[in-house]
Amino acid sequence: MVASNPRAPLSARATATRQRILDAALVEFAEKGLAGSRVDEIAARAGANKRMLYAHFGSKEELWLVVLEGAYAAKREEERQLDVASLPPAEAMTRLVAFNLRYTSRHPEFVALLNQENLHRAAYLRRSEDVPALYSPMLEALKGVLERGAREGVFRGGVDAMQLYISILGLGHFYVANRHTLSTIFHTPLDTEAAIAAREAHISDVVLGFLRP
Amino acid sequence: MVASNPRAPLSARATATRQRILDAALVEFAEKGLAGSRVDEIAARAGANKRMLYAHFGSKEELWLVVLEGAYAAKREEERQLDVASLPPAEAMTRLVAFNLRYTSRHPEFVALLNQENLHRAAYLRRSEDVPALYSPMLEALKGVLERGAREGVFRGGVDAMQLYISILGLGHFYVANRHTLSTIFHTPLDTEAAIAAREAHISDVVLGFLRP
DNA sequence: CCGGTAAGTAACCACCCAGTTACCTGGGGA
DNA sequence: TCCCCAGGTAACTGGGTGGTTACTTACCGG
Structure with a gap:
């Protein structure tokens, strides 16, 4: 700090x-x-x-980097609050998935910042001194839940945690990041609470459906 | 034209x-x-x-709009080539999913353009005169495959095609759009052919796993 | 050969904008 | 009291930056 x-x-x-x-x-x-x-x-x-x-x-660019690091830190901070180890695997997974979508849709600035930084090919992030600190605690939580679920026989085994982590992020992130073009194309508002709840249900279905043994 | x-x-x-x-x-x-x-x-x-x-x-902004419309048109054009109606549902689905990831990773400019346009809240796209033309033929193909799969009993029923379409797009798009920050965080290259193939396999698994009855 | 037009050259305008600098203010501690 | 320093004001610099214009060149069809 x-x-x-x-x-x-x-x-x-x-x-x-x-x-x-x-x-x-x-x-x-x-x-x-x-x-x-x-x-x-x-x-x-x-x-x-x-x-x-x-x-x-x-400089403007230094300011950008500090803002970006702060946005990552804020998300990590909330992720750390997620206590998921004591829940049954399916419920834990639902919570991880829901948290991700909800955080993302509550923080479209984070999404916008990430998109921008990727446009720059992560040039600023790479310069950051504490890249390791960007590593999400949620990935660790996810690994734990996957293992526990497989052991208890409620999840399939052999799932690559990093791939699934990217998928969970992506299922929410893409929806939020592209809500403007998507809602233009589909002529449907996507940032109402009802639409977000529907998305949450769908993402949960996808992830849990996939994880069925 | x-x-x-x-x-x-x-x-x-x-x-x-x-x-x-x-x-x-x-x-x-x-x-x-x-x-x-x-x-x-x-x-x-x-x-x-x-x-x-x-x-x-x-003007610069008109040029932007024309470029953006062109990028959408190019993707629609390739999607139209996708003949999927004659394949068994599971295979058809794999092909849709794979096509999406492959197109996306072959065309990171499309991803970058979309991200930018969403930063502008689709302000330019909304001004486009042929928004309906943006509507993807792939969504129709997906609907057909879903119905056929459900009828034949190889897919679960009651799947919302638009949600799944967004998911399929997102699973590929997020990976490609955020490959720079993701690979910085995970210290792993993500745009090698091997990495993309692994991603393709994972996305297929997720979608087909979810669709199991 | 002539008229029309796509394309090129180069200068120009009116701002815009990141970054700097000289100078001022007000409060808190010694 | 006096110094230190976070914070503020405003003007300035210099390199862009979108957009325009006057003038030229080259080709093609009639």
């Missing part, structure tokens, strides 16, 4: 202005992407000014 | 320069997004010049 050590350079301190700039940048970046965002606009939204933005972050 | 009527305005004619500009724009837009792309760069890549670009397309 960022220390508030008064001897640390401003760029590493946790101050109110810094946080407001981060919040504003998250919104702006998610809406318009890195190239489409304007530094002046971010500063204005934050009720701050460019001078402080540059004092804290040094 | 675009006519080559010599009385039509330049902006609606199919000329060599126009096509080269479109090709160049596809590459540039996919690499850098709409805001990140430079009109001068597109013209240069096309071996053309800004003057002709503006004569044909009027």
